[in-house]
Amino acid sequence: MPQIGRNERVRVSLTLDGKKVSGLAEPRMLLSDFLRQQLSAGAVHVGCEHGVCGACTIRVDGRAVRSCLMFAVQAQGCDIETAAGLAGEDGELDALQKAFRKNHALQCGYCTPGILMSVTSFLDSNPDAGEDELKDMLGGHLCRCTGYVGIMRAVLEYAAARRA
Amino acid sequence: MLSASARFTDDMPLRAGTLHAAVLRSPHAHAEIVSIDTTAAEAREGVVAVLTGADVKDVTTPFLIVVKEPMDQWCLAVDRVRFTGEAVAVVVAQDRYIAEDAVDDIAVVYKPLPAVISPLDAAKDGAPLVHEAVGRNVVSVREFTYGDPDRAFAEADHHVDLTIDYPRNSQTPLEGYVVVADYNRQDGVYDILSNFQGPFTVHPVMARALCVPGSRLRMRTAPFSGGGFGVKQAIFPYVVMCAVAARKVGRPVKWVEDRLEHLTAAIAAPNRVVRVEAAATKDGRVTALRYDQLDDYGAYLRPPMPGPLYRQHGVMTGPYDIPNMAITNRLVMTNKTPSGMVRGFGGPQSFYALERVMHRVAEVAGLDRLEVIRKNLVPADAFPYRACGGALLDSGNYQKAVDIAVGKGKLAALMKRRDAARKEGRLYGIGMAAVSDPAQSNMGYLSTIQTAEERKKSGHKGGNISFATVNMEPLGAISVTADSIPQGQGHATVLAQIVADQLGVPPDRITVNTEHDTHKDPWSIATGNYSCRFSSATAVACHKAAVEIRAKLARIAAQRLNVKAADIDFADGMVFARNNPGNALKLHRVAGVAHWQPGELPEGMEPGMRATGVWAPPELEPPNDQDQINTSLTYGFVFDFCGVEIDRDTGQVRIDKYVTMHDSGTILNPLLKDGQTYGAFAWGVGCALMEEFVYGPKGEFLSGTFADYLPPTIHEVPEPELYHLETPTTLTPLGAKGGAEGNVMSTPVCLANAVCDALGLENINLPMTPAKISALIHGEEPARPDTSTDKAGAGADRSRALTGQGSHTVPAAPEQVWAALIDADRLAAVIPGCHELELVGENEYRALVTLGVGPVSGRFKARVKLSDMKPPDAVTLSGDLAGPLGASSGSGRVRLTGVAGGTRVDYDYEVEITGRVAAIGGRMLDGAAGVVINQFFRRLTKRIHGADKTGDAGQLPFWRRLARKLGFGG
């Protein structure tokens, strides 16, 4: 493992939603801060910075990860996906986002990007997940606005559509 | 928003050179600030300025408050801190990381003072004073009488009496506060971008504090806000803080609140102790209510406090026809975070008392609970109904709503389910609640805190004004701006729909911009997003503006189509003669006339196509001389019932079924309305079962993470069954009442009633956590059984007082152990994380240690004193520890006994912990203490043995000892 001095900044290069980008980070910089502040990744929302709320969830090499619990330097060379990459180039929403809109699964939208990333990652590895498993997965996210009703409906609808 | 291009305040572009702020906060609930040394912080590279109370006192005045008492508050503490987490200093630096480092460099010397935490204690004579200058903690008392309650109580068959202790909680939006402040020296304008949500009654408060006219405080909002729920009103002290900082450094200053700061210091709904009494006849008619309310506002009264104590005032009888009422309102200060606006705004507290007492009336009278509710509801033919406190309930059919809920929601089947469960010995209960859901607050309700005489002097306040603007551009594009400052409630959708309906175009053709800018948009003190103000306020203003535009367009078209304006209709982007749709013009052409051909406009019409609707309902009158006040414009109705099952072993409350019935008048958008209901319900569940800001006895704050303050997840929130009845209000042209708050008022008490039913309890307080319920079922938990020699934390309770005892055997003679314990150098080597230890007096040490608990670690300065020394048998250690993460003080007794194989060291200790460690590491403290103690004894053993092997290590020169400690040489 490379040693980095306490106040030294290192260049972290990674792929962000399909584009190669890089920025400077101190070893202690959180990945969530790095993505937001250095790389302008506005779809990374920070709700607690202690790993409870799930708002900062992104995909790192395909796996859903809470970016507030990772250091930027740990993401060196990784493939990072955020909710900003879900919609098409032309702004067309992807199927999960459409299901969210249709079911009124968001109000303020602060928790949404994190949930979208958990859902896609989870269903990629568990395509046949049923209601209980999906609920368990959503149990890792806090939403203060919706009471989860619309979120659950949207996720079930999307999961069913994916299977079909 | 879904395309993730949402622009929250923290996403907004910054002016080049923007600096970042971090706040130093008090680890004490109450202390004198003896000194603040900012030298080291200022010297740190990247730090531009450090501001303290002295700086803000120079350039600002204290915030205006509602009660005329000397309770000055600035944006940073001046001379004294009065709650854990109070802002003491702010560092402005190149980035947030540097600013936070510098916060740790600030050295503050506090002199702790006794703190008062419980409202009941605070109200007692001789309690420590939160504001000495006031001379007492109860800063306002008012008594009200409506009808003849004394007589009703004297004549009553039943007299029910309950005392409720409603906890502190908050809906804690997922996005914290964000402020970007800039100051323009040329024109003297503070330019603030923030997620402030209103009400703008606070705008004059901020402007006055900054000593500028309102026009020099420009408040702007971003397009989106990550949840508000009232909470984002209390950002205002930070707006002033950042404004002062920006002025000082001559550059923009940005501050983003983190979660610990939010939970500790942002805001809480006031906790309230209520004694509620009901007088009832034999057959369950409630004839009078008596409330004695003690509302706890924490350390400072921040405007618009004490709103929650008065916002419900006119409707303290709820949806019931109760002619007599007495209310005593007392407002008390304590050493806790200041209270503020939180969704429900006094409603959850009021209705908890009312619906608990209604439940008890049925029990005491031996009647069916639903019967008692039904019997007391305002009859359908009594509308418009003036409640004895002054609320004007304009419309409704409560009985019908209850019938629908009971029928469709299958209450009878639920009763059977309960009976069956009980037969099997399970703990199952049914709860009910009926509440009035008020919307669009009367801005004058708070003046009820004054006597009629005082009101005469200060002028009668009332009303609630709202604005919305509809604009059609030269090529026909339609845009809307409004003063509602949404936080995710979908206002834009509804506004587009309202305008679309008037102008006959699809809603997606309408651009709604909900950003607000006090320099350019219309606003009034009522502006903002709170107390369900949208549907009956801003939506109506928008409707008025759209109607005005439509009328204007109709007149232009009428002239050109040769028909009367009254015969013009709008559909599919066309304006046409109703009786001859072929006689038509394109909508954008008609609008264009007002821009391109002003000379051809009908007689007297002003050019341009922009209208601002203003809505100020006349029903919102000031309080009258009898202190009656119509606190809100509309009052919806909510009736809930539910079934809960309690796990006998764990005390967990499981919601088996929940039915909620709403009459919110005309529903403007069903999807959005239901979304609001589900959200309110979820928070109601959180309040009922999990959420509470917990303080230790000395005011240490103990709920600093989302693992301590527990918002419900999807697992705790079932989907409620939702039913609607639509009785339009006659008071607004759209017929809509509010509907976003109902369940935060009805759900907590409905669940509490169910739990009382399940366990046969007379009363219960929230939150109904498994620990609380278990204690009710099984009695208080016995002390942890003595299974280990080390019982660290055996006595630890919520106060985060860490107590423990244990014993270790050290393989050395008592004299050796004693020598190691009292020798500074040796002790330094065995104390985990100790960097320095020096003797500062006889048997008194000063030490620098690094300690970590769970996610946090920090450097602490410790002072330790040895006393009561009985060499080599026993010694008492006492002292305190202070650092950026918190402070603690405590003592312990160590006893040495010679045993076979060495010395048994018995110890017990008690330590009080405050500050950040208490707030976020509390859950881990017991474990951490155990680890540190074990480490200590391991090192002690090693040390003594090492000493044995090498002769007397204590005599080695310091550098050799250090080298050895660090693991090389020796």
Ligand code: FES
């Ligand atoms: S911000 Fe990362 S989990 Fe909350």
Ligand code: FES
């Ligand atoms: S939509 Fe606001 S937190 Fe989930």
